[in-house]
Amino acid sequence: MKKRTDKQYAKILYGLTAGVKEKDLTEYINVFVNLLKKEQKIKHVDKIIKEFIDLSRKEQGIEKIEIITANKVSDEIVKKIEKIFGNKTESTERLDKSILGGFVIKTENKILDASLKTQLKQLKTNLVN
Amino acid sequence: MSSINNIVEELKKNISSFEKNVQVEETGTVIEVGDGIARMSGLSECQSSEMLEFPGNTFGVALNLEEETVGAVILGDFTHIKEGDIVKRTGRILSVPVGEELIGRVVNPLGQAIDGGAPIKIKDFYPVERIAPGVMTRQPVSEPVQTGIKAIDSMIPIGRGQRELIIGDRQTGKTAIAIDTIINQKGKNLICVYVAIGQKESKIARIVSRLKEAGAMDYTIVVNASASDSAPLLYVAPYAGVAMAEYFMDQGKDVLCVYDDLTKQAWAYREMSLLLRRPPGREAYPGDVFYLHSRLLERACRRNAEHGGGSITALPVIETQAGDVTAYIPTNVISITDGQIFLETDLFYRGIRPALNIGISVSRVGSAAQLKSMKKVAGKLKVSMAQFRELEAFAQFASDLDPETKKQLELGQRLVEILKQPQYSPMAVGDQVSIIYAVLNGYANEAKVEEMALWEENFHKFMNDSKQTLLDKLNAGEWSDKVEKELKDACAEYLKQNLK
Numbered sequence: 189m190k191k192r193t194d195k196q197y198a199k200i201l202y203g204l205t206a207g208v209k210e211k212d213l214t215e216y217i218n219v220f221v222n223l224l225k226k227e228q229k230i231k232h233v234d235k236i237i238k239e240f241i242d243l244s245r246k247e248q249g250i251e252k253i254e255i256i257t258a259n260k261v262s263d264e265i266v267k268k269i270e271k272i273f274g275n276k277t278e279s280t281e282r283l284d285k286s287i288l289g290g291f292v293i294k295t296e297n298k299i300l301d302a303s304l305k306t307q308l309k310q311l312k313t314n315l316v317n
Numbered sequence: 318m319s320s321i322n323n324i325v326e327e328l329k330k331n332i333s334s335f336e337k338n339v340q341v342e343e344t345g346t347v348i349e350v351g352d353g354i355a356r357m358s359g360l361s362e363c364q365s366s367e368m369l370e371f372p373g374n375t376f377g378v379a380l381n382l383e384e385e386t387v388g389a390v391i392l393g394d395f396t397h398i399k400e401g402d403i404v405k406r407t408g409r410i411l412s413v414p415v416g417e418e419l420i421g422r423v424v425n426p427l428g429q430a431i432d433g434g435a436p437i438k439i440k441d442f443y444p445v446e447r448i449a450p451g452v453m454t455r456q457p458v459s460e461p462v463q464t465g466i467k468a469i470d471s472m473i474p475i476g477r478g479q480r481e482l483i484i485g486d487r488q489t490g491k492t493a494i495a496i497d498t499i500i501n502q503k504g505k506n507l508i509c510v511y512v513a514i515g516q517k518e519s520k521i522a523r524i525v526s527r528l529k530e531a532g533a534m535d536y537t538i539v540v541n542a543s544a545s546d547s548a549p550l551l552y553v554a555p556y557a558g559v560a561m562a563e564y565f566m567d568q569g570k571d572v573l574c575v576y577d578d579l580t581k582q583a584w585a586y587r588e589m590s591l592l593l594r595r596p597p598g599r600e601a602y603p604g605d606v607f608y609l610h611s612r613l614l615e616r617a618c619r620r621n622a623e624h625g626g627g628s629i630t631a632l633p634v635i636e637t638q639a640g641d642v643t644a645y646i647p648t649n650v651i652s653i654t655d656g657q658i659f660l661e662t663d664l665f666y667r668g669i670r671p672a673l674n675i676g677i678s679v680s681r682v683g684s685a686a687q688l689k690s691m692k693k694v695a696g697k698l699k700v701s702m703a704q705f706r707e708l709e710a711f712a713q714f715a716s717d718l719d720p721e722t723k724k725q726l727e728l729g730q731r732l733v734e735i736l737k738q739p740q741y742s743p744m745a746v747g748d749q750v751s752i753i754y755a756v757l758n759g760y761a762n763e764a765k766v767e768e769m770a771l772w773e774e775n776f777h778k779f780m781n782d783s784k785q786t787l788l789d790k791l792n793a794g795e796w797s798d799k800v801e802k803e804l805k806d807a808c809a810e811y812l813k814q815n816l817k
Contacts, residue, residue, distance in 0.1 A: 195385060294344075297359035299403070302339040311335050315328075 194232055197224070198239035202247065250276040256284050256292040258304075269293065345387060347371075347402040353391050353547045354592040357404050360387045366446060368412075370405040373397050376427075377404075378411050378549065381593050388593045390549035392427065411446070413557045414439035415564035420508065423525055423539040426554040428561075431541060432525070443560040445553060449615035456621040461686040462573060462630050465501030465743020466494065468673050468736040471695040471753060472702070473658055476686030477507075477571050478619025478628040482650055484635045484642065485660030489672050491634050493740050494658065495575040496524060498632065500531045501743035502573065507630075508565050509537040509573045512558035514551050515581030518543045527741065551585035559616050559629065566620065566627035574617065578634035579610060583646045600645045607649050614653050656680035670737060675702055688794030691746055693801075694753045698732065701757060705729025727766065731756050734769035747791035751780055751804060760808040763816075772815075779811045 192200075200223070204216050224230050245252060251273050255266065260283065270277040273295070284292075289304035345359030355377060360369070369377045369389055375398065381388030391398065414428040416439045423432035430437050458476030475481045483491045499509045511528075513521050521541050528534045538561055542554035555576045562572040576582070583606055590603035598604050610633075617631035635650050640661065642651065651657055656679045665672035687695065708726055712718060718726070735756050738744070752773055755761060764772040780788060784807045790800055 193385065297344055297361055299342045299344050299405070300339065301342065306340070307337055310338075311332065314335055315331060 192227070192229075194235045195239050195243075197229065197232070197236045198243050201236070201240050202243050245278075248276065249274070250278055251295060253277060253279045254282060254294040255279055256282045256287060256294070256303075258283070258285055258287050258289050261291075343406045345369075345404045345406075347398060347400055347404060348386065350391075350395065350398050350400060350402075352592050353395050353549060354589070355389050355391055355395070355398060355404075357387045357389065358385060360404065360406060363387050363406055364410070366411055368407045368409050370407055371395075371398050372402050376407075378553075380589075381595075390552075390589055390593075391547070392549050392553070393547065395547070410444050411553070412442040412444045413560050415441050415443045415561050419538045419561055420536060421534045421538075423521070423541055425546070426540060426542050426550050426557040428557065441564065443564055445556040445560050446612075447560065447563065447616065449612065450618045450620055450624070454620050454624040455618050458619050458628075458682050458686045460571070460628075461683070461688060462498070462507065463501055463505065463743075463746060464494070464498040465745070466497055466671060467738055467744060467749050467753070468671060468675065469494070469658065470746065470749055471691060472675055472699055473656065473673075473678050473680040474683035474687040474691070474695075475630065475632075475680060476619075476683045477630050478617065479656070479680070479682055479686075480614045480617045480631040480633065480654040481680060481683070482633050482635060482654040482657040483660070484637060484647060484651070484657050485672070486637055486640055486662050489660035489662055489665050490670060490740070491636070491660055492520075492524070492577055494660075494671055495577060495632055495634060496527065497741060497743050499528065499537055499573070499575065500533045500741060502536065503532060507536070507571045507573050508562070509533070509575070510540065510558045510562045511537060511575045511577065512540045512542075512555050513577055514542050514554050514579070515544050515585065516541075516577065518545070531741065548585040548588040551582055552589060555579070555582055555613050559613060559631075562629050563616070566629050567625060569626040571628045571630070573630045573632065576613070576631065576633045578636050579613075579650060580636045580646055583609065602645060606646070607653075610646075610650055611653050614650075655682045668737070669733060670739070673736075676706055688746055690750045690791045690794050690796040690800070693796050694750050694757065697757050698753055701725075701728060702732060705732065727762070728756075728759075730766045731761055731764075731769055734766060735761075735773050737770070745788070745792055746794075747788035748777055748780065750791045751784075751788065751807070752776060754804055755808045755811075758805070758808065760812055763812075775815065776811055779814065780807065 201220050204220055205213065208216055224233065253273055255269060266279060266281065270279050287303035287305045290302045292303050293300040343360065343362055345357040347355050348358050349356040363379050363382060365379060365382055367379050369379055371377055371391065375391060375393055375395065377389040377391040379387050379389045414437065418437050418439055419428070422430055422434065422437060424437065425431050428437065458478045460477045462475045462477055464470055464475060469475070483494055485491050495511070499511060502509055521539070521543065525534070525539055528537055540554055540558040540561070542550045558576070559574055562574050565572045583602065586606065586609055587602050591597060591601065595603045614631055614633060617629045619628040620626055633650060633654065635647050637647055638644065642648065659674045659678045660672045661674045664674060684692070704725055705728070708722060709729065712726055735752055755776060761769065761772055787803050787807060
């Protein structure tokens, strides 16, 4: 049989525990851990947990974004940005002087680049051609 | 002073007219990298064979689109790429710059100059992978490609739009035939693309300087993916070359494409496929190695006038191991092409150069494009050579032969002598026709077999000095009783002069 990936284990765990009452949870987790033991995947457990968290976030419609700015921005602006990406947005902030100004927003597989650095770069290519 | 102000004004205007636009880019993360292969997560909308941008201005091509990951090959250096790097989609299918500017240049498979000259600035791009022209756009070959090599032009003629395989062991003169053909295209309205795959840089340098010397770089593009380049570049090189050729074909021009050699491209593709974990098949090649070559060679074609005309002639080269044509790649390519030129080590060391094995070399469509004058003499030449081969084996056992057989044998030996030709000395059709005619019709019977080379040289000198109009006629393909008589008289005249 083909080996299962960590993501697939996370999916199994998600399917197993979805809609389960809190008191039964231990039992289900036991089943899952036994599966991991049987397939010798215990050492992957950290990665599986991480995948599981990502997966359940996605299932619940929580968007994770990273906001990169050159200078510290107020919470108000951060809130505004979060709202654009939907109601359930979790954001982390990071400072990066090299982008000069503006901001860059990273979602799971998209980059929204409104930094001064990129715009200067575009201006340069426009002028050269 | 005003000019400075003008410049400043212009610059200001340019800058003020610049519109900011914020890009949304789709990205992925590298999860695995090594041996020129990268595996990425994300990139959920990625297309097959789309270009991906890695950090450090490096590009890759997405080849495997899987459920969770995308497998890509990296074009060029990959040592700076590490796990966790961000990869961007470009939205472009792998394409190469095309245009007149490329002629006379040596470029890599991405169309960047590698001859030390100025960077090539081109706006036009053609996709590297393109579907070959369909049935309704094609027409049969009708014009010849003159290789300038007597043995090929007479017995294995090549037409514009044909695919003729050059196959043989290492060191049998495969590249020499291709290069001679390119050199002979001077003034013949044929643009040449020489694609070198996995060759030594020194060999390429030698070829380019040879082409320059012969003035052949005026109509030639050299695409070079050398032995030190990574496998993906070797794999892409022939497709890049044919894309550059298609640009000229789309303008109704005729193009000649040499792929030297496809064995190495198949090796590169095997390496890539194994690293991408595609299942191996026979000789560890992936299952689609036939398609690898068929889709390339199918792009050689002769288009009819309604669809713009133009043609691409393909001369693929395959290297065999110890003459084994039954290996996987040689059989594949033999079955795809319209004929093959077979070169043999034995013949090469016996001094028969080009080392053509005429018995098993064929051209399936080229005779339709042969000039009339050449066709007339070539028919008889083929028969005589076939008879000679048969008798040659037989004659080894017989001590005394009847005069008829002996005559046949001697004629054959003389023909073999005149079909020899040194490298880099292509010959015009008229010269070829006249020498073959002279020998076939017994005008050289008095000369010794060992002295045929000298006899031939003098003959050409005589013809070029005093019979230029006749040669022009033959060059144009004219053939009638009158022309034949003129040729006969010329041969007789030479003989008379030679005897004195």
